[in-house]
Amino acid sequence: MPVKELARSGAATSKKPLRKNKFFILWQLFWLTFRISAVTIGGGYAIVAVLKRELVDKRGWLKEHEMLDYTAISQSTIGPTAVNASLLVGQKLAGVWGAAAAVVGSVLPPMIVMTALAYFYKLAAESALVKSALVGMQAATAAVIADAAISLGASVWRIGRVFAISIAAIVFALAAFTGLSTSILILGAGAVGLLRSVKGSGKVK
Amino acid sequence: MTLVNLFLAFLYVGLFAIGGGYAIVPLIEKQVVERYGWLTAAEYADILTISQLTPGPIALNCASFVGARLYGIAGSVIATLASILPACIVVALIAKLYSRLHGRSEWAGALTGLRGATVGLIAAASLSLFVKSVFAEGIATFKILGFAVDPVAALLFCLALYLLRKKNAGSITVMLVCGAIAGAIHLAVK
Numbered sequence: 191m192p193v194k195e196l197a198r199s200g201a202a203t204s205k206k207p208l209r210k211n212k213f214f215i216l217w218q219l220f221w222l223t224f225r226i227s228a229v230t231i232g233g234g235y236a237i238v239a240v241l242k243r244e245l246v247d248k249r250g251w252l253k254e255h256e257m258l259d260y261t262a263i264s265q266s267t268i269g270p271t272a273v274n275a276s277l278l279v280g281q282k283l284a285g286v287w288g289a290a291a292a293v294v295g296s297v298l299p300p301m302i303v304m305t306a307l308a309y310f311y312k313l314a315a316e317s318a319l320v321k322s323a324l325v326g327m328q329a330a331t332a333a334v335i336a337d338a339a340i341s342l343g344a345s346v347w348r349i350g351r352v353f354a355i356s357i358a359a360i361v362f363a364l365a366a367f368t369g370l371s372t373s374i375l376i377l378g379a380g381a382v383g384l385l386r387s388v389k390g391s392g393k394v395k
Numbered sequence: 396m397t398l399v400n401l402f403l404a405f406l407y408v409g410l411f412a413i414g415g416g417y418a419i420v421p422l423i424e425k426q427v428v429e430r431y432g433w434l435t436a437a438e439y440a441d442i443l444t445i446s447q448l449t450p451g452p453i454a455l456n457c458a459s460f461v462g463a464r465l466y467g468i469a470g471s472v473i474a475t476l477a478s479i480l481p482a483c484i485v486v487a488l489i490a491k492l493y494s495r496l497h498g499r500s501e502w503a504g505a506l507t508g509l510r511g512a513t514v515g516l517i518a519a520a521s522l523s524l525f526v527k528s529v530f531a532e533g534i535a536t537f538k539i540l541g542f543a544v545d546p547v548a549a550l551l552f553c554l555a556l557y558l559l560r561k562k563n564a565g566s567i568t569v570m571l572v573c574g575a576i577a578g579a580i581h582l583a584v585k
Contacts, residue, residue, distance in 0.1 A: 229570050231450050235520035240566045248565070255510065262509040263489055265516065269409060269482020270452030277486050293483060297475055300451020304459035305471040307445055319581055325533040326577020329548040330570045332528060333555030335521035339514060340560075346514045354511035361515030366522055379512030380505045387504020 215284045216291040223276045223295030231324060234264070234271025236331045237296070239338035241275060247341075251283060254345040266376040272296055357382065401470060404431060405458045405477035423457050433461050454478050525552060534577050535584050547580055 222244060230236045242257045260282075264274035273296055280292030346354045361375050404426045411422060420443065427433050434442070446456040455475055462474030496502045529552065533545035551573045558564040558572075 225567055227450055229450065229567050234452065235517050236524070239517065243559075243566045258510040258513050259493065259506060261513045261517070263486065263493065265513070267482065267485050267489060268411070269479060269486065270454055272452050273455070273479050274482055274486045277483055278490055281487065281490055289483075289487065293479065297455060297479060300449065300455050301459045301471055301475050303449050303451070304445075304456045305463040305468060307449070308460050308463035308471075318585075319578055322534045322581035323574045323578035325528050325531075325545065325548055326551050326580075327570050327574035328524060328528040329551040329577075330555040330573035332521050332524040333552050333559060334566045334569065335517060335524060336556060337559045337566075339518040339521055342514050342517060346510050349510060350507040354507050354514075357508055357511030358515040358518070361512040362518045363515075365516050365519035372516055375516065376509060376512050379508040381508070383508020383511075384501055384505040386508070387501050 212284070212287075216287055219280050219284060219288055220291040220295040223280075223292045224298060227272065227276075227296040228299035229327070230272075231327055231331060234275070235261075235335050235338075237272035238264070238275050239335040241279060242338050242342070243334065245279060252279065254342060255349060256282070258342060258345070262376055262380075266373045353383075353386065398466060398470070398473060400431060401462060401465060401474050402477045405462075405474045406480060408454055408458070409478040410481040419454055423454060427457065427461055433465060528552070534581055547577065551577060 223241075226237060226240045226244065230240055238257070238261045242254070245252045246254055246257050260275055260278040261271075263278060264271045267274060273293055276292040276296040277289045280288035280290070282288075284291070343355070343358060346358060350357075357379050361379060364370050364375060365372065408419070408423050408426060411419075424436075424439055428436055428439050442457055442460050443453070445460075446453045449456065451459075455478060458474035458478040459471045462470035462472070464470070466473070528548045529545055530542060531545065532543050534547040536543050536545050538544075554576075555569050555573050558569050559566065
């Protein structure tokens with residue numbers, strides 16, 4: 191098998207390949223989710239956007255459509271999106287232990303910060319300098335999420351053309367301007383897609 | 396005994412926290428303020444403010460904060476664990492189901508819908524965070540027609556988008572750089 195030989199000879203694939211060593215993979219997952227979780231302010235989508243950039247664009251460990259599916263799953267089930275998405279990514283890349291490493295990495299930073307703040311939170315909440323720096327980080331986070339929306343939008347166009355983009359536009363409008371819950375929007379869109387492929391000629395791929 | 400209560404209260408939060416974000420704020424308040432009286436309403440409001448400024452999901456932030464208040468580090472760990480446990484189990488099961496359904500054609504249609512919806516939601520999240528950082532009291536605020544506008548935040552947004560899309564910069568670096576610039580401008584203006 192030529193593929194196996196290629197792997198054995200250690201030929202460098204594009205970007206940074208996943209190393210064979212299990213502990214190295216787990217460490218990478220932990221360290222990545224730890225760093226992402228530590229600096230990403232702005233909710234679950236921010237984490238998803240950064241994960242997408244780091245794992246899909248920079249490292250090539252995941253495909254764009256996988257990241258989209260994981261986001262949909264993370265959003266429509268119980269629990270924080272950030273934790274759910276880390277778990278799914280970890281499980282995909284390194285099984286149960288990968289899931290554990292990624293979840294621990296994503297949970298630790300907020301836990302450490304909030305535990306510390308439980309003792310002296312008034313100080314941090316009232317510092318104008320801290321507030322300004324955080325507004326700057328927030329603006330950057332909005333850009334990271336916008337960047338993800340743009341490239342994932344292109345990927346959705348390749349998958350589902352007009353249908354998928356229309357769904358995206360409708361959901362965007364509903365989410366931005368009405369109070370509909372995200373689980374309802376996601377499940378509704380899934381149901382519409384299901385109906386369409388059951389009724390139609392099945393050419394959706 | 397109360398350590399068990401702490402675990403159960405946040406297990407409940409983790410079990411019923413669907414959709415995340417601000418949808419679950421009243422759910423947590425009911426447990427932490429009304430049912431057990433671990434925090435006052437004012438303290439809870441403070442946590443919400445802090446949660447906006449610190450990393451991490453709001454449910455986890457509340458869990459760590461309350462746990463640490465009551466039992467120090469052990470309390471923080473237990474409350475955090477309880478709040479993510481239900482989600483971890485459910486999501487792991489769904490991941491199994493997902494890989495099993497993957498080859499079926501109806502499922503492909505549903506996935507197309509789901510993926511479209513996800514892109515829409517991500518775009519909406521970006522817009523709301525943009526509005527929150529630009530149209531609010533921030534680094535250097537101006538009043539235009541009664542609205543607070545922060546041009547520095549708007550410029551940082553553009554700079555970040557440029558670095559990400561044209562220079563292929565790392566997202567973590569971009570966020571830290573923008574935070575540092577905002578801090579420096581704050582010091583210069585003041």
